[in-house]
Amino acid sequence: MVELEIDGQPVRVFEGETLLGACRRLGIDTPTLCYGETLTPANACRVCVVELEGSRVLVPACSRKAEDGMKVQTDSERVRLSRKLVLELLASSVDLSTTPVAPDYLGRYDAEPERFGPQAPPSPDRDRARTGAHVEPDGQTAATVHAPVKVDNELYVRDYAKCILCYKCVDACGEQYQNSFAIHVAGRGFDARISTEYVTELPESACVYCGNCIAVCPTGALMFRSEHELREAEEWREDEQTVTTTVCPYCGVGCNLELHVQDNTIVKVTSPDDHDVTRGNLCIKGRFGFQHVQARGGS
Template identity: 90%
Template sequence: MVELEVDGQPVRVFEGQTILDACRRLGIDTPTLCYGETLEPANACRVCVVELEGARVLAPACSRPAEEGMKVRTDSERVRLSRRLVLELLASSVDLSTTSVAPGYLERYDAEPERFGPQAPPDADRDRKRTGAHAEPDGQTAATVHAPVKVDNELYVRDYSKCILCYKCVDACGEQYQNTFAIHVAGRGFDARISTEYVAELPESACVYCGNCIAVCPTGALMFRSEHELREAGEWREGEQTVTQTICPYCGVGCTLELHVQDNEIVKVTSPDDHDVTRGNLCIKGRFGFQHVHHREA
C-alpha cells in the first residue's frame, strides 16, 4: 500500500494503482473521456489532469501511478483552466451531442466552445491537398468536423465528426482484445484520423463485426445502425428503455448479454465491463444476432 494526499485528504491505495483510483476511493469525481475500465490508459484526451505538488506540468490521473507522499490537487485554478480549455477545443471541433458526460463537464467547467468561432465548413479541396493519397473517397477525412456518416453495412455506422481520437476503438480491435487490427490511426497531426487499411469500405476490410469498438467508443462515433436510425428519426428514447441481462445462447462460453429494449423491441446489445468472461466484449453473434427475435409468425 502507498499513502498519498488528494485535496487535503489522506488515502491509501495498492502499489501500481493510479491517481484516478485514489480519487475514486475518496469519491472525488474526476472527469474522463478516453479512459476505459477494461483498457490500458491511452493518455489522449487530457481531461483528467491533476496538479502534483512540486511538479512542473499537470499529470494525467488515469495513468500516473500513485506514489508514497504525493500531494494531489484535483480542482485547483490551474487544473480547472486546463480542463476547460481541453473541453472547449474538443466541443468546438467535434460533435459531442451523443457523449453522455460532455454536457455536464461543459457546464461544470464553464466551458464556452463558441469563443473559438463557428465550426469550419467542409472543404473537399483543402482536405485533398492536406491528405493526398490518404483522402477519403468522398474527399473528407475524420479530422473534418462535417465528415459524412459512413453507412456501408447492416450492423453499425461510423460518424467520424464525433471522433475525439481517444484510440479506444483501436486498442479494442488490436492487441488488447480482438487482435483483428482492422482499424488504426492514419495520418499525423491535424490529418490524424481513424481508418481501415487503405481506407477500404468496412465489408472489404479485416473487420469481423464483433462490435467491441462500439462498446468502448465514448462519443457515439461508432454506433449500432439500429440506434443511429432511431436517433435520425427522433425516436431514440433511452430513458424509456429497459435493460435485461441474459446468457448468450449461441455457444457454451456463457457470455452475459444486456438487452436494451424499446417499444418491445431489442435496439442494441451490450455486455457488462465487470463480467468475468466478456469484460464487455462479445462476438458478432452475441452483439448483433438478435434480429430473429423480432420475426414472430402471425
C-alpha cells in the same frame, strides 16, 4: 500499500493503483473521456489531469501511478483552466451531442467552445474527419471540417465527426482484445483520423463485426445502425428503455448480454464491463445476432 494526500485528504491505495483510482476511493469525481475500465490508458484526451506537487506539468490521473508522500490537487485553478480549455477545443472541433458526460463537463468548467469560432460545413472528402482550421467567407475561423456518416454495412455506422481520437476503438480492435487490427490512426496532426487499411470499405477490411469498438467508444462516433436510424427519426428514447441481462444462446462460453429494449423491440446489445467472461466484449453473434427474437408473424 502507499499513502498520499489528495485535496488535503489522506488516502491509502495498493501499490500500482493510479491517481484516478485513489480519487475514486475518496469519492472525488474526476472527469474522463478516453479512459476505459477494460483498457490500458492511452492518455489522449487530457481531461483528467491533476496538479502534483513538485511536477512541472499537470499529470494524467488515469495513468500516473500513486506513490508514497504524493500531494495532489484535483480542483485547483490551474487544473480547472486546463480542463476548461481541453473541453472547449474538443467541443469546437467535434460533435459531442451523443457524448453522455459532455453537458455536465462543459457546465462544470464553464467551457465556451464558441470562443474558437463556428464549426465548418461537412467535408466533401468522405475519408477525413478533420483537416484543421480554415477561414470562412465572413472572416471567422472555423475549427473543423466534418465527414459525413459512413453507412457501408447493416450492423453499425461510423460518424467520425464525433471522434475525439481517444484510441479506445483501436485498442479494442488491436492487441488488447480482438486482435483483428482492422482500424488504426492514419495521418498526422490535423489530418489524423481513424481509418481502415488503405481506406478500404468496412466489408472488405479485416473487421469481424464484433462491435467491441462500439462498446468502448465514449462519444457515439461508432454506433449500432439500429440506434442511428432511431436517432435520425427522432425516435430514440433511452429513458424509456429497459435493460435485461441474459446469457448468450449461441455457444457454451457463457457471455452475459444486456438487451436494451424499446417499444418491445431489442435496439442494441451490450455486455457488462465487470463480467469475468466478457469484460464488455462480444462476438458478432452475441452483439448483433438478435433479429430472430423479433421475427414476428409469417407462417
